Amino acid sequence: MDHAADARQTDLMTITRYVLNEQTKYSESKGDFTILLSHIVLGCKFVCSAVNKAGLAKLIGLAGDTNIQGEEQKKLDVLSNDVFLNALISSGRTAILVSEEGQEAIFVSPPFRGKYCVVFDPLDGSSNIDCGVSIGTIFGIYMLKGSDPKIEDVLQPGKNMLAAGYCMYGSSCMLVLSTGNGVNGFTLDPSLGEFILTHSDIRIPKKGKIYSVNEGNAKNWDVPTSKYVENCKFPKDGSSPKSLRYVGSMVADVHRTLLYGGVFLYPADEKSPNGKLRVLYEVFPMSFLIEQAGGQAFTGKQRALDLVPKKIHERSPIFLGSHDDVEEIKALYAAEESKP
Template sequence: MIKNKDEATLEDVLQPGKNMVAAGYCMYGSFCELVLSTGNGVHGFTLDPSLGEFIMTHPDIKIPKKGKIYSVNEGNARNWDGPTAKYVEKCKYPKDGSSPKSLRYVGSMVADVHRTLLYGGIFLYPADKKSPNGKLRVLYEVFPMSFLMEQAGGQAFTGKQRALDLVPTNIHERSPIFLGSYDDVEEIKALYAAEGAKA
């Protein structure tokens, strides 16, 4: 929300994500889908070309509490920090006898987060040695997807804090992000907490 209804300022934009009133994305290919939240759940709409209108096809999307998929660019693995490397290792080679998670990575944040939202799991775009502040932009990538994920019952974490608690200082600010199923994000949070306790 802007303070002065007559003129928006930079201060109006640089607010924490928890102040957002709506978020969404549109994805198109063989069909066109709009996913939207105005702060009361997440709903998906599919374009019906014969009507020229979007029809609600996915009411009240709820992400599974735990998923079987992880989504990360493993091409950056040698530059990851300890918690990210440990988490991905655990996804591939679980020590508790459970099945490994499946890697699915399209390289399009919208497509990867959409799949995560519907089927569960976790999307990771960590900071690394090349991009110590992360690569994804807070205001127009991290915040909208984090808002949607929380509205669907998941979590979003930066490696330090809840993503929607970030207070950006510039329009193109970047951040690491881990978002997805509640239990999966809890696991990466625990790894960061353990690393912080060692320091």
């Protein structure tokens, strides 16, 4: 019997073990970050379970907005928001929470207050759920600046994030995480109920063959975006055209971009002059992950992670992906700006 092979099969790197290993590199670490992350992971498992049952829940005798006990049925995105708020507050490690679902930031009261600020979109792409498209949770983590939480603690540039990640609920449930030291992917093993490291040290290809954009907005695009997409379809250098892939669920589109390379763009246009995606809990976490994997993220004016948001639900254009592809977009914007 090969005991070494047996050991390899059972010596699984779970996400908790991975984060604990990362924490031991810092002598001042008290394990608070591990506790916070374990609560985020629990929220992701709960939402994954709810997403998998969503179609069935609609079919098994739920009448209108109430079930047979007379309890109100919550929409999945509202349920997901409640799950993450409860998980984050009960961790005892958070001070400020900003959710896509809430108009205002939530300041955690002293008995449960910790030193971390978490910004998150509990269920990104939830409008796609009925057609079975991958959707997900996106999150970013900041450290509190002082002892008293202030809104400025979350209105920081994305480069100040300690960690960022997303959990994708698709054909498999995958959590992609960066704590500022590269990007790793963990897949949920349903039989164990654990996220296992399956994609270590993810590096985005330097140049990709895919572009991802909502072409339905083309008539409202600015000149550099129009030129870039035209170049993708009709390259002037004799290379093959890029393939268009657009799911319309940011987590799914960015996940594919991260693994296969290419570029994901949601530019500003005449209809949405500030772009559509929210800075704090969509643009920043995804830009953080892409940069940590060796790519770039650009707003059309500057490096995305240098943005300083003024409001918690502020929006921004975004171009993110392979280094060389984003470099091409930056050159088109620079050329447009230099025109007399």
